[in-house]
Structure formats: structure tokens, C-alpha cells
Amino acid sequence: MPKFTAYDGTELAYHLKGAGEPLICLPGGPTRAAAYYGTLGGLDAHHRLVLLDLRGTGGSAEPADPATCRWDRQTDDIEALREHLRLDRVHLLAHSASGNLATLYAARHPARVRSLTLISPGTRAGSEEPGTEADGVFDPAATRAALALLDAPVLLLTAPHDNGARPARAAELAALFPYEGKAAAHHPWLDDPGAFVRTVRAFLAPDILALDADGVRLAYRTWGEETAPPVVLAHGRGGSGADWTAIAERLAATRRVYAPDFGGHGLSDWPGAYGFERLRNELSAFIRGLGLDSVDVIGHSMGGVAAILLAAEEPELVDRLVVEDPPPPFPPDPPRPLTRREEGVLAFDWPVVPSIDAELNAPDPAWGERLAAIEAPTLVIGGGPASHIPQEQLARLAGRIPGALLVTIDAGHLIHETRPEEFLAALAEFGI
Known part of the structure; x- marks a missing residue:
């Protein structure tokens, strides 16, 4: 002692x-x-x-x-x-x-x-x-x-x-x-x-900020000058805003980058109840809580679905939309198998998984119907045949969003991690 x-x-x-x-x-x-x-x-x-x-x-x-x-x-x-x-x-x-x-x-x-x-x-x-x-x-x-x-x-x-x-x-x-x-x-x-x-x-943590979004304390990270045009990065299931670090550091040369941890993930609150509409509401409250009028939004997988729902329901908040290998909001055939819990301590709240799986197997029909209401220029990036996301469903998704572009990067589901240069090139060509 x-x-x-x-x-x-x-x-x-x-x-x-x-x-x-x-x-x-x-x-x-x-x-x-x-x-x-x-x-x-x-x-x-x-x-x-x-x-x-x-x-x-x-x-x-x-x-x-x-x-x-x-x-x-x-x-x-x-x-x-x-x-x-x-x-x-x-x-x-x-x-x-x-x-x-x-x-x-x-x-x-x-x-x-x-x-x-x-x-x-x-x-x-x-x-x-x-x-x-x-x-x-x-x-x-x-x-x-x-x-x-x-x-x-x-x-x-x-x-x-x-x-x-x-x-x-x-x-x-x-x-x-x-x-x-x-x-x-x-x-x-x-x-x-x-x-x-x-x-x-x-x-x-000196690099972590927090705000209240839809009743949940969301931790988030930032990069770039405060006066630069804003872009919000929405992570996938089981991840956190830190997953975007390599991409965010590159975007920060010209953009103000925000990467929140969704509720139930990372250092944010784990409220115990989850679903895509809650994620959409958190994303909306996060953008509004930052005092931003509208932003470019890039979402991966689960975060991509939340971004799609946000752009459909609150088009005034989203300037440009990029979704990276998202599970489309259409009933899968056959249904997705139930995900088994991994052993050990998780960096996210396990109830997120069965909640999201259930909604992916039986999505609200209104989600697909609302795709036509998206006003933001939209880029859909698919991971190719190595991804577990059916790529033909991504093509269907892009076809339902007015003017959407579909790009395939043969990288599997984690495109921005596996092929960051090609991912960034696709963003640059799209105007981000």
C-alpha cells in the first residue's frame, strides 16, 4: 500500500x-x-x-x-x-x-x-x-x-x-x-x-462528447473544422462510432464529421428497448441536438436502414444519403436465421440483436412504401457476392429510391474497412 x-x-x-x-x-x-x-x-x-x-x-x-x-x-x-x-x-x-x-x-x-x-x-x-x-x-x-x-x-x-x-x-x-x-x-x-x-x-475521454437524443444519452466523436460542411456517420449493429475513424480522418480534410454511438452500443446509454424506428428517432434527435439544419448522412448496415427511414420521414434533415450494404426493408426469402450470442462480454447490448433480427424478418410494409418519398440524392454501395446481404435486394432498394445510384465494391459487408480507398473514391465521385 x-x-x-x-x-x-x-x-x-x-x-x-x-x-x-x-x-x-x-x-x-x-x-x-x-x-x-x-x-x-x-x-x-x-x-x-x-x-x-x-x-x-x-x-x-x-x-x-x-x-x-x-x-x-x-x-x-x-x-x-x-x-x-x-x-x-x-x-x-x-x-x-x-x-x-x-x-x-x-x-x-x-x-x-x-x-x-x-x-x-x-x-x-x-x-x-x-x-x-x-x-x-x-x-x-x-x-x-x-x-x-x-x-x-x-x-x-x-x-x-x-x-x-x-x-x-x-x-x-x-x-x-x-x-x-x-x-x-x-x-x-x-x-x-x-x-x-x-x-x-x-x-x-477527451475525444468523446455526449448529448441527449430521444431520451438516450448518445456518445459521439468529431473530426474536422466546426465550420466545415457536416456529415454524420451511422455505424452498423454491434459497432460504434469509433468504427468510422479511418474514414472520418480522411473526410475531415474538408468536412466536419460526427460519428455517434447508437443507443445500446459503445459508450452511449443502453436503454434495453431497440428497433429501427428508435434508431431513426435517435439519428433525428442527434442531428437536431447538434443544432444542424441538414447534413449528409452515411450509414452502414443497420445504420444505413436508420438513415433510409430518416431520409424518408424527415427529408429536410438529409442533404445527401449514402447507405453501405444495408439490409433492405423488404421481407427476406428465406427468413434470416436467428443470430446466436457470442461468448464473453459484448461491447453492445445483446437485446439489440433479436430486436433487429425480428424487424428484418418482418419489416413494416410502410418502410418500403416510403422509399419513394426520399428527396436526397442517394448512393447505395453494395459489397458484392462476398456480402451476406442479397445484392439483388440492394438493386431493388436502389430502384425504389428516386434517382438513386448503385455501386458495387467487391469487399463483402465491411466495405469501408476492407476497401477504404475505393469506398472514399465512391463518396468523392458522389460529391462527399
Whole structure:
């Protein structure tokens, strides 16, 4: 168990778990050691957890002066730990009562905080309400002024009873922080570890953004200049926006590229209920949530079907449409066989698969009927005989969309991965 010496000479202990960028974790209460965090639901697979035992808990020594256990004095312990770890700025996570400690540290050392994650925080720092634990710590106005200098994102995970029983606390925190809020259990890493890890990973990743789309938090990646013409890339089933990285990096030379993770995939929420219309709604809400009037949309497989439905239902949102080897919205003959679940941990929510399989075997007849309503210039790219998608059905699909072009690249189903140069050439010839 590694240890370091605080400024007043008290020996403090911390625990290291996992690998990756360090995340300093403060336990929830002045008498609680950090061991209850465990691995934070598996977050240690993605970050180096630095679990600090506060003064007088776990492996840390009792201080000679009990007054140094006050939250304002323990901010010095975090600063000493930061120096000990030789970190210029820190990612800081705090649970329950230690939210107060984290808030006070952020107010005192705003330039040292890279991000702040508060889980069901008990903080009242900056409150003007008399009799709170902030009395005598910082002047409330000074605390708020200091936090205004915090140039770091804040993730606030509040349990339902936090907002229900103490709604003033959530409002108080909202006034203190420009935070990104999300409902969670009081111990979310225990009650729903997958959702907790996905949320925190997306929040801490410098290249991941998030927005609410049709009630689902969608994580997404961007490339290119913000002022460049936008293009949205929709991934296939079981994938994520990261699957488009090689293509996105090339398109970013002239375009602003957005690649979301659909619900049930990657680092987005996994709502548990899935289907093509939900995917279409997410794609629509994503584009509108970005504040874009209309975009070019490129969709692979499942994402291609979502893009087709979007272009048919909301033609004003889609300038140009490219669909890469999508399963056509016509009943297959024979029906698609049921997909068997792979062994091990999946990077997507398994119920996506049976839901999509069922809709592909019995698609809504209106989907095929609405193809004629697509106004956007459309390019259909088929993967040729090596693809499991019937290519004659793709020809039928292209024939039902007014003016659609059909191009075949003999690459199988994963065209943009297997033959990226030919895929990009097809996009360029189409005007993307």
C-alpha cells in the first residue's frame, strides 16, 4: 500500500488499481476508507484508480490535531497527493459527503482540476444557508467566484432520492457548476456497473462528447473544422462510432464529421428497448441536438436502414444519403436465421440483436412504401457476392429510391474497412 506525507506530517495511504490515466477517488465520508469502491464497477480496466484513504481511515494515520480533519483542511491532502503523483492536473471523483471536499478543492485549486465527477454528492459548499458544513470554510460568495474560474467539465450523478427528498441540493449544485447531470443509484458502480462505467468513460475521454437524443444519452466523436460542411456517420449493429475513424480522418480534410454511438452500443446509454424506428428517432434527435439544419448522412448496415427511414420521414434533415450494404426493408426469402450470442462480454447490448433480427424478418410494409418519398440524392454501395446481404435486394432498394445510384465494391459487408480507398473514391465521385 503506497503512502505519502501530508503538509502537516500526517502519513496518508492510497490504493492503486488498474491502468491508464489516473483518477483520484475520494471516499464518501470522514470515517469511511476507500476500499468500498472496489474496482468502481470495472472502471479500473480503463483508468488508473487512485483510492485515497482520508485521515484516520484505512491505512492512513490519525492526525495529531483533530481539527485537520475538516474538509477545508483536507483539501491540502489532495494537493499533496497531486504533487506526490507528479500530476499537473487531476481527474477527481467523489462520492456522497466527500463531494464537499472535492468542491472545496476545485474552488481553491481550479487550475489543478481536469474534471470533476460527483456521485450523489453531499456538498453544500458555497451555500448561504446558515448552519451548513460550509460555515467557516470559505466565504460563500468567494467560493462561487472561485468555482466560476473552474475551466473543467463536471459530471453530476444524482440518485433519485437525492433529488426527491432534497431538491434544493440539486438546485444548489446547478447554481455552482455548469454540470452535465444524469440520474443514477446512490452506489451506481454496484447497482448498474455497465451504465456507470460507460457514462464515466465517455465523460473522461477527451475525444468523446455526449448529448441527449430521444431520451438516450448518445456518445459521439468529431473530426474536422466546426465550420466545415457536416456529415454524420451511422455505424452498423454491434459497432460504434469509433468504427468510422479511418474514414472520418480522411473526410475531415474538408468536412466536419460526427460519428455517434447508437443507443445500446459503445459508450452511449443502453436503454434495453431497440428497433429501427428508435434508431431513426435517435439519428433525428442527434442531428437536431447538434443544432444542424441538414447534413449528409452515411450509414452502414443497420445504420444505413436508420438513415433510409430518416431520409424518408424527415427529408429536410438529409442533404445527401449514402447507405453501405444495408439490409433492405423488404421481407427476406428465406427468413434470416436467428443470430446466436457470442461468448464473453459484448461491447453492445445483446437485446439489440433479436430486436433487429425480428424487424428484418418482418419489416413494416410502410418502410418500403416510403422509399419513394426520399428527396436526397442517394448512393447505395453494395459489397458484392462476398456480402451476406442479397445484392439483388440492394438493386431493388436502389430502384425504389428516386434517382438513386448503385455501386458495387467487391469487399463483402465491411466495405469501408476492407476497401477504404475505393469506398472514399465512391463518396468523392458522389460529391462527399
